[in-house]
Amino acid sequence: MELVRSGFVAFVGRPNAGKSTLVNALVGAKVAITSDTPQTTRHRLRAVIDRDDSQMVVVDTPGLHKPHDALGEELNRSALLALSDVDAACLCIDATKPVGTGDAWVAAHLARSKAPALLVITKADIADEQTIEAQMEAAEKLLPFEHRVVVSAVSGFNLPTLLEVLKELLPEGPRYFPRDMRTDQPLEVMIAEFIREKVLRATFDEVPHAVGVALDDLEFDEKAGLARIAAVIYVERESQKGIIIGKGGVMIKRVGTEAREDLERLLGMRVFLDLRVKVKKDWRRDAAQIRRFGYGEGL
């Protein structure tokens, strides 16, 4: 069997640090959804960066944070599981947000992992040099790091360097995934997540956290080059349902249009998207329902 540099790298950090955006940029394709809302990521997602001499599996995780509900607990559990068996772990720290207790909380968990830790300062495109220096200094106090890299997922700054540093940490081994595979997320999950991203980006306050998306139907009409998708957006209260539908249905229409454009890119065909909004009271406190949506470790 051909041996290459191969292994697993986890990206951890507090919510909103830029982990998912960085994973997408490193992979060179949209595999993870991103938004300004903390706790956007609800899945531990693996994506594959395949080269002739290496195969790196990057693991995006939900942000680690002090949990407030069953969903938060499940997300933390999922992020911590990701650390249990990786060849390297990147602690992502936002260059623009002072290092604080949130980062210390994540670092404390990382310290218990056997994997070598890397400090990755994110969002360099929107921070000046002095701020970045100060961030690095503060971060160094959290944990002994093997390497430090300052990156920007948006401008692409230092992404090749980060990949190079990580590759050096991987042992020799087989390719764990087929060479053309980009992610281990099932297509149904990706579709539901792409829809949820658009809802997150369109809503504020408590609404984004109360949203869960489930696929009802997925049919491919190969002859017509068309995918028919029916999905349900679940919220916890009637008032949230009203917000997502919007006055005269403008909000749900906007979400539908934006999601359709993304899904057409993902699937490489036209998409007919049918979205409905339903109330499922307090689903975030219901561990069984959280699993049914597939969040955290899923079913």
Ligand SMILES: Nc1nc2c(ncn2[C@@H]2O[C@H](COP(=O)(O)OP(=O)(O)O)[C@@H](O)[C@H]2O)c(=O)[nH]1
């Ligand atoms: N300017 C800038 N913004 C970024 C960068 N990386 C992420 N962001 C933004 O930061 C927010 C959180 O990003 P996301 O990847 O969802 O964070 P996560 O919660 O750690 O996965 C989003 O609004 C991103 O667009 C970056 O390199 N530069």
Ligand SMILES: [Mg+2]
């Ligand atoms: Mg994320």
